[in-house]
Amino acid sequence: MKPLAVLSVASEVFPLVKTGGLGDVVGALPAALAHEGVAVRTLVPGYPAVLAAIPHPDVVYALPRLFGGAARLLAGRAGELDLLALDAPHLYGRPGNPYLGPDGREWPDNALRFAALARAAAELGRGAVPAFHPDIVHAHDWQAGLAPAFLHYGTGPHARTVMTVHNLAFQGQFPHELLAKLGLPTRAFAVDGVEYYGSIGYLKAGLALADRITTVSPTYAGEIRTPELGMGLDGLLRTRAPVLSGILNGIDDSVWNPATDPLLPAAFDARQLPRRGANKSALQARFGLAPDPGALLFGVVSRLTWQKGMDLLHEALPAIDRAHAQLVVLGAGDKPLEHAFTAAAAHRRGRMATLIGYDEALAHLVQAGSDALLLPSRFEPCGLTQLCALRYGSLPVVARVGGLADTVIDANEMALAASAGTGIVFSPVSRETLEIAIDRTAALWKTPVVWRRVQVRAMSTDVGWTRPAKRYAALYRDLVAHDPA
Ligand code: ADP
Numbered sequence: 001m002k003p004l005a006v007l008s009v010a011s012e013v014f015p016l017v018k019t020g021g022l023g024d025v026v027g028a029l030p031a032a033l034a035h036e037g038v039a040v041r042t043l044v045p046g047y048p049a050v051l052a053a054i055p056h057p058d059v060v061y062a063l064p065r066l067f068g069g070a071a072r073l074l075a076g077r078a079g080e081l082d083l084l085a086l087d088a089p090h091l092y093g094r095p096g097n098p099y100l101g102p103d104g105r106e107w108p109d110n111a112l113r114f115a116a117l118a119r120a121a122a123e124l125g126r127g128a129v130p131a132f133h134p135d136i137v138h139a140h141d142w143q144a145g146l147a148p149a150f151l152h153y154g155t156g157p158h159a160r161t162v163m164t165v166h167n168l169a170f171q172g173q174f175p176h177e178l179l180a181k182l183g184l185p186t187r188a189f190a191v192d193g194v195e196y197y198g199s200i201g202y203l204k205a206g207l208a209l210a211d212r213i214t215t216v217s218p219t220y221a222g223e224i225r226t227p228e229l230g231m232g233l234d235g236l237l238r239t240r241a242p243v244l245s246g247i248l249n250g251i252d253d254s255v256w257n258p259a260t261d262p263l264l265p266a267a268f269d270a271r272q273l274p275r276r277g278a279n280k281s282a283l284q285a286r287f288g289l290a291p292d293p294g295a296l297l298f299g300v301v302s303r304l305t306w307q308k309g310m311d312l313l314h315e316a317l318p319a320i321d322r323a324h325a326q327l328v329v330l331g332a333g334d335k336p337l338e339h340a341f342t343a344a345a346a347h348r349r350g351r352m353a354t355l356i357g358y359d360e361a362l363a364h365l366v367q368a369g370s371d372a373l374l375l376p377s378r379f380e381p382c383g384l385t386q387l388c389a390l391r392y393g394s395l396p397v398v399a400r401v402g403g404l405a406d407t408v409i410d411a412n413e414m415a416l417a418a419s420a421g422t423g424i425v426f427s428p429v430s431r432e433t434l435e436i437a438i439d440r441t442a443a444l445w446k447t448p449v450v451w452r453r454v455q456v457r458a459m460s461t462d463v464g465w466t467r468p469a470k471r472y473a474a475l476y477r478d479l480v481a482h483d484p485a
């Protein structure tokens with residue numbers, strides 16, 4: 001089979017820049033796709049952390065005037081990643097969070113910062129760098145959403161396009177006055193173009209104009225076609241249903257593997273489950289919880305936001321108290337939720353602890369040391385932490401939405417009788433149903449033999465990238481075969 005060349009375009013890439021699952025996915029897909037005969041180059045903004053990762057880059061292209069400054073495309077390898085960094089100091093030469101300034105607010109020029117990324121992608125998609133002719137430009141989330149638009153409204157042959165939605169809640173909407181500055185023609189400001197309720201919608205543009213649309217789970221691909229979860233874009237997504245599909249995320253085996261994880265006090269696998277106990281002890285010690293191996297220990301690794309249902313969890317804490325269970329919360333996000341969880345922990349010393357912050361290493365310990373991981377999300381395009389939980393033998397307790405519904409099998413009575421079930425799944429999402437799910441988890445905990453069986457099944461769930469990568473490769477090949485440039 002002819003190898004395919006793909007340009008993946010995103011605002012985050014693990015391990016260099018990450019604020020959530022987007023970075024993980026963009027960082028892991030290239031290695032997985034290499035096994036499928038797909039060569040991926042990843043285009044990201046040249047943030048300081050990205051430039052530092054490619055200290056001796058090749059300068060492959062110049063964009064002398066890109067929204068108020070000179071820019072260059074730099075190529076280099078960082079680990080397994082074949083990177084293209086858009087070096088534009090006037091847009092990206094700012095340390096810290098990729099979207100927010102030091103005051104915690106969006107950078108005022110984000111419209112231009114991410115239009116620039118898309119512009120560079122489109123030039124590459126039109127063959128600007130002779131040594132690299134991508135067959136496909138694959139845009140991730142709103143930050144790359146204008147790439148299909150720049151390709152569509154430009155001239156000459158160009159690569160096919162795929163738009164992947166990681167989260168429909170973030171859409172990138174900017175004033176329509178920007179149109180000329182972006183270099184888009186007047187006719188682009190139309191319902192079948194970049195126009196979105198009188199503004200310019202970056203994600204909307206990608207959804208309207210890409211050749212194919214994917215999202216990160218089959219269930220979310222259906223949900224976003226409904227008014228309830230379509231976030232204003234469901235009408236468009238219904239018309240584009242023939243080219244819309246869902247491909248589940250995986251997790252990177254080289255980062256998330258309990259048998260080899262250097263961040264754990266004790267490595268383990270499904271055949272050496274007793275070794276897991278050392279991680280639970282370490283987690284209890286680290287968070288100042290009572291050192292009780294018999295207490296059911298719930299974990300949370302999450303953004304503390306409405307999407308993740310963290311307000312519901314806060315309301316449901318009495319169910320955890322009733323079960324005499326323990327809880328560790330590792331997360332950051334909305335200030336009121338951060339305060340609420342910190343205060344709740346102060347009232348439950350030795351039984352509950354909250355750590356506000358973002359700590360990659362500690363996330364591994366929570367996965368390896370907790371008995372169950374709580375994810376009461378109101379919507380969840382895919383979710384990665386439940387996949388980590390499955391692999392690390394922490395039973396996921398999840399709302400039946402999006403990717404959570406697609407990856408966790410409820411251990412109800414009939415499932416258990418049929419030797420199935422990998423976690424606890426509840427719906428609809430509410431405080432009450434979450435409390436019931438916590439009660440069910442506590443009941444299961446009382447029968448260690450059954451718990452152990454569910455845990456072993458969870459750990460053998462296929463959560464890697466091999467299967468999803470085959471699906472992306474098939475999609476790319478189908479696109480190139482049926483819709484040639
Ligand atoms: P989302 O991208 O919506 O936040 P995902 O489940 O797809 O949700 O991805 C979240 C990623 O961020 C996972 O890799 C998870 O381990 C990580 N993560 C989330 N919160 C924290 C935190 N407070 N500390 C460390 N890692 C975190």
Ligand code: GLC
Pocket residue numbers: 020021022025166167216249380381382383384403
């Ligand atoms: C988004 C979603 C999350 C998904 C991640 C990676 O951040 O909220 O569900 O797993 O993207 O695709």
